[in-house]
Amino acid sequence: MSNGVIITPGLAADALRQEAAGGFQTTRAERADDVARGEKRAVRVRALVAIGCMALGFLSVGIQLMRLAANGGADLRVSMSAPIATSFSRPEIVDRNGRLMAGDLVMQSLFADPSVVLDRDEVAEKLSTVLPGVDQEKIRKNLSDKAKRFVWVRRGLSTWQAQQIHELGLPALSFRKELRRAYPLGRTAGHILGSVDVDNKGLSGLELYLDERQNVDRVHGASLSARPAVRLSLDVAVQYGLEEELSEAMKRYSAKAALGLVMDVHTGEIVAAASLPGIDPHNVSQRADEARIDRLMNGTFELGSVFKMFTTAMALEGGKVHTGTEIDVSQPLRFGRYQIKDHHFSGRFLSVEDVFLKSSNVGSGILALGEGAERQRQFLEQLGLTSALETEAGFVAQPRLPERWGELETVTVAYGHGLAVAPMQFAAAAATLVNGGYRIKPTFLRKSEGKPPKRARVISPETSGAIRRLMRENVASGRGTGSRADVPGLEVGGKTGTAEIPGADGYEEKAVIASFVGAFPMQEPRYLTLVSLFEPKGVKETRGAITAGWNAAPTTARVIARVAPLLGYRVGGREE
Amino acid sequence: MRILLTLAVIATLGSAFTLYAVNYETRAIAEDVKRKVRAIEKAQHDISILKAERAHLARPERIAKYARELGLVPAKRGQFAGYSEPDPLKPQSMK
Numbered sequence: 001m002s003n004g005v006i007i008t009p010g011l012a013a014d015a016l017r018q019e020a021a022g023g024f025q026t027t028r029a030e031r032a033d034d035v036a037r038g039e040k041r042a043v044r045v046r047a048l049v050a051i052g053c054m055a056l057g058f059l060s061v062g063i064q065l066m067r068l069a070a071n072g073g074a075d076l077r078v079s080m081s082a083p084i085a086t087s088f089s090r091p092e093i094v095d096r097n098g099r100l101m102a103g104d105l106v107m108q109s110l111f112a113d114p115s116v117v118l119d120r121d122e123v124a125e126k127l128s129t130v131l132p133g134v135d136q137e138k139i140r141k142n143l144s145d146k147a148k149r150f151v152w153v154r155r156g157l158s159t160w161q162a163q164q165i166h167e168l169g170l171p172a173l174s175f176r177k178e179l180r181r182a183y184p185l186g187r188t189a190g191h192i193l194g195s196v197d198v199d200n201k202g203l204s205g206l207e208l209y210l211d212e213r214q215n216v217d218r219v220h221g222a223s224l225s226a227r228p229a230v231r232l233s234l235d236v237a238v239q240y241g242l243e244e245e246l247s248e249a250m251k252r253y254s255a256k257a258a259l260g261l262v263m264d265v266h267t268g269e270i271v272a273a274a275s276l277p278g279i280d281p282h283n284v285s286q287r288a289d290e291a292r293i294d295r296l297m298n299g300t301f302e303l304g305s306v307f308k309m310f311t312t313a314m315a316l317e318g319g320k321v322h323t324g325t326e327i328d329v330s331q332p333l334r335f336g337r338y339q340i341k342d343h344h345f346s347g348r349f350l351s352v353e354d355v356f357l358k359s360s361n362v363g364s365g366i367l368a369l370g371e372g373a374e375r376q377r378q379f380l381e382q383l384g385l386t387s388a389l390e391t392e393a394g395f396v397a398q399p400r401l402p403e404r405w406g407e408l409e410t411v412t413v414a415y416g417h418g419l420a421v422a423p424m425q426f427a428a429a430a431a432t433l434v435n436g437g438y439r440i441k442p443t444f445l446r447k448s449e450g451k452p453p454k455r456a457r458v459i460s461p462e463t464s465g466a467i468r469r470l471m472r473e474n475v476a477s478g479r480g481t482g483s484r485a486d487v488p489g490l491e492v493g494g495k496t497g498t499a500e501i502p503g504a505d506g507y508e509e510k511a512v513i514a515s516f517v518g519a520f521p522m523q524e525p526r527y528l529t530l531v532s533l534f535e536p537k538g539v540k541e542t543r544g545a546i547t548a549g550w551n552a553a554p555t556t557a558r559v560i561a562r563v564a565p566l567l568g569y570r571v572g573g574r575e576e
Numbered sequence: 577m578r579i580l581l582t583l584a585v586i587a588t589l590g591s592a593f594t595l596y597a598v599n600y601e602t603r604a605i606a607e608d609v610k611r612k613v614r615a616i617e618k619a620q621h622d623i624s625i626l627k628a629e630r631a632h633l634a635r636p637e638r639i640a641k642y643a644r645e646l647g648l649v650p651a652k653r654g655q656f657a658g659y660s661e662p663d664p665l666k667p668q669s670m671k
Contacts, residue, residue, distance in 0.1 A: 069602075092627075100631035106621040184631035224620050240636035241650065565651035 087179050088200040088216045090207070092229040093193065095236045096271075096446050102183050102193055102207075102281070104200070106222040108162035109155040109178040114143045117172040127153070130164045143172075155198055156180045177222035181207075183281040189239050190279040191294040192232075192393045192444060195287065204287065206232070206444060209392045231446040233269035238262055241562040242272040246531070249555040250276060253536035258555075259296045259423055261530040262563060265431040265519065267447045268440035270391075271527070272563070273424070295534070300397045300420040303532070304499025305359045305548075306430070306517045307416030309467060312356050313433050314379045315367040317463045323353045323470065329362040335408040340365055356470045357480040359496065361415045368414035373405045376413060382458045383429035384439060385421055392444045397422045416497055423515075427530045430517050434471070434493075434525040437464040471495060472522040475553075485518055485553040487561045489571055493525075494518030494556065496548035501535070511535045516552035520560055520569070527567065531556045 093102040117123060120143045124136040131154060142151045155178060157165070162175055181196045194205015202211035210216055210230065217225060246258040262272040275295045279286040286292050293299055315321050326349040332341035342360050355363030368376055380386050389396040400420040402409040412418035428442045438455035471493030474480030481496040497515040500507035515532040519525040536551045538544035545551075561571055643649075 099634075100627055103624055103628050103631075105624055105628055182628045184628045185635045186632075186637065188635065188637065222621075223617070224624055237636055240640070244640070561652060562650050571652055571655075 086218050086220060089179055089219045089223060089225040090181065090200060090210060090216045091225045091227040093206060093232060094229045095232055095234045097235065099236045101185055101189065102181060104179045104224055105182045106177050107180045108157045108159065108175045110153040110157060110165060110173060110175055112143060112151050112153050112172045114148050114151055115146050117143050120144065123170055123172060126168045126170060130161065130168065179222050185236065187278045187280050188243060189234060190281045191275050192273060193281050195281045195284050205393045208394065232444055233271060233446050234444065235271050235566065237566050238563045239272040241566065242559055243274045245555060245559045245562055246274055246276050249533060252541065253533055253539060253551045255533040255536040257295060257534040259532045260559060261296060261427050263427055263431060263442065263528045265435040265525050265528045268428065268442045269447055270442055270444055296424050297393065297396050297422055300400050300422050301513055302417045302420045302499050303426055303513065303515055304416040304497035306495050306497030306515050308356060308359060308364045309430060309433055309495050310380065310383065311364045311368050311414040312352065312470065313459055313463055313467050314371055314376065315352065316466050317459050318371050320370055321352050323351065323466055325352050327352065327355060327363050327366055329360050333362055333365050333411055338408060340411055353470060357474050359481050364414040365411035368410045369407060373410040376410055377405055383432055385425060385429050389425045391442050396424050399425060416499060423530055423532055427528060431528045432458050433464060433467045434519045434528065436461050468493060468522055468525065471519060481549040482516065482553050484549060485516055485556045487557050487571060490560060490564055490569060491521040491523055492518055492560055493522040496553055498547040512546055514546065514548035514552040516548050516556045518556045518560065529556055529559060531559060
């Protein structure tokens with residue numbers, strides 16, 4: 001047959017026909033069939049691989065799409081701004097009635113890129129036309145370093161200033177939005193609020209407290225704090241009334257400085273606190289001024305006779321005497337070369353009540369000696385006068401205690417010398433005497449109403465009642481030193497104190513701190529006031545006197561008459 | 577088979593079209609969200625400035641000056657009266 005080289009369809013059919021007969025043709029046909037089948041399989045595999053690849057490709061595209069849809073590529077931004085500037089966003093500070101005392105503002109800050117500055121002199125000169133007081137020399141110097149890409153020119157510009165600079169058309173200058181702290185009340189409560197630095201970070205006062213309590217957030221650029229406002233115990237109206245009355249008193253009595261405080265005796269909430277001359281929180285440099293220190297918190301002073309409140313309370317609490325007990329005050333107390341005497345009244349015997357009302361140094365000394373040095377130290381410790389005190393506006397200056405606490409020191413401490421405390425700490429202790437005997441902690445934050453805080457009792461309600469009566473007598477009876485502090489209808493009570501300021505050689509008689517610690521209404525005291533005038537002069541109005549009864553007491557009357565209506569008290573009595 | 581292919585082509589074209597439509601819509605929405613966030617920020621900044629300005633204008637130091645010019649003074653005795661007392665502010669002639 002054929003040893004066919006060419007397989008034709010005829011031949012193939014022939015082969016099929018001869019299939020049944022078997023033989024080598026049959027085998028050839030099978031082989032051809034196999035080849036065809038193999039080719040078919042290969043095509044299918046190839047197709048499958050191609051389809052698989054396409055599917056994988058589409059799948060990966062799909063997954064990528066989903067991934068992008070899910071996180072939106074948000075993590076691509078931050079890195080640029082990170083090294084340039086971080087600042088702090090701070091919550092607002094409001095007073096007890098929600099009036100704004102401090103808040104963040106978004107302002108424009110100007111920076112330059114020295115590498116693209118064409119003409120340094122042009123930049124400096126043009127800027128000085130818009131920004132008065134700008135240091136041209138400094139700008140030239142800052143812009144000279146071409147290696148730098150970022151130099152601050154001026155931070156915290158108002159929108160219109162920024163607009164003016166923008167209109168100068170200088171290519172190297174750009175703006176960043178930044179947060180700036182604003183204190184809309186200016187100087188009012190400046191000491192308490194404290195201040196912040198150029199990055200809006202707290203430096204002092206309540207601002208520093210906010211930082212320490214992690215109440216501020218690190219931010220890039222300018223995003224305002226979402227935190228709720230910090231509500232203070234202060235009342236802006238009372239604060240202003242107090243500051244104004246104090247500043248008038250400083251003028252009236254030619255005093256160098258003055259301080260004042262209005263405090264809730266039950267909760268320790270400070271409604272108003274001022275130390276004049278005050279500071280403007282915007283002006284950080286004022287903080288370094290010695291004359292402007294916060295005398296209420298950061299200064300310690302020997303406050304003088306106002307301390308007799310503690311001595312009398314200690315003696316009454318001790319139980320050896322009562323208010324009617326007579327004491328022989330005719331002999332001065334002698335300790336070595338020191339001699340302590342009273343010179344402003346005559347008479348041999350004074351009752352404990354009169355020792356308080358007439359403010360007898362000898363009488364107070366005798367009362368203190370009757371209790372002893374150890375008991376005195378312990379009593380003052382219970383009142384919190386010997387240990388460090390901290391408020392939200394910072395640490396109160398540490399009390400300065402006598403180095404040795406012998407009999408002489410017992411007597412001097414009894415009338416408020418030899419132991420120096422910050423007036424804030426003194427006021428907190430005095431509040432204990434009038435609030436029924438509970439220790440309180442001064443606070444600048446608003447306490448929630450209703451729930452009375454858990455308080456430790458320090459003195460008995462009877463002693464507290466006796467002190468209240470004495471304080472009221474001191475103002476109302478006409479026998480005491482505080483009669484000029486009276487405000488009709490308000491039952492003001494209090495104690496005067498005129499302390500000589502220790503100078504280079506001993507105490508100076510003409511330089512005094514005149515203080516009046518008061519409370520009202522005396523039947524059930526709610527508020528304690530403290531007014532201290534530093535180095536008041538004898539003026540016509542005081543008939544030349546520089547004692548507290550003549551200046552601090554009437555100032556207290558003015559303060560109370562001014563603020564009591566704001567605190568919900570009716571100033572009683574018809575005007576004659 | 578041909579029908580299937582036609583359907584697939586139509587589906588592809590359709591889905592491509594939808595995808596682009598959704599894409600553009602998403603971009604528009606994202607842009608809108610950005611705009612609104614910016615508007616909110618701007619409003620918040622404005623509010624903070626207005627609040628500060630308001631507090632600054634309403635500071636007691638400034639108000640007191642104007643109040644005094646209008647003849648107002650801090651509340652004092654003689655301006656308070658109980659229910660049983662005659663009104664201290666009522667002129668005498670009207671009694």
